[in-house]
Amino acid sequence: MRAAVIAEDRKLEVAQMDDPAPGPGELVLAVKGCGICGSDLKVVNHLPIGYTMGHEFSGEVVAVLLSRPSNRPPTSAK
Numbered sequence: 001m002r003a004a005v006i007a008e009d010r011k012l013e014v015a016q017m018d019d020p021a022p023g024p025g026e027l028v029l030a031v032k033g034c035g036i037c038g039s040d041l042k043v044v045n046h047l048p049i050g051y052t053m054g055h056e057f058s059g060e061v062v063a064v065l066l067s068r069p070s071n072r073p074p075t076s077a078k
Helices: 038-046
Strands: 002-006 012-016 026-035 056-065
Antiparallel strands (some): 002 012, 026 056
16 A cells, blocks of 8 residues: 655655554455545644555445454344
């Protein structure tokens, strides 16, 4: 996957990243579009190098790892 990250010079660059895997109760979204807003640009100097930017996005769910409390039986699909 590609991601906008904070580079050493504090500018944003597009970097190739490993595809994520979902943890318990999480999902993976294949992002189809993402924006960088003004508030992202205001905090870029206060975040660590390599931080992944962008929080306005849309996409398609491609993986889900459901979780449930261990003391509850699984529910059947109806």
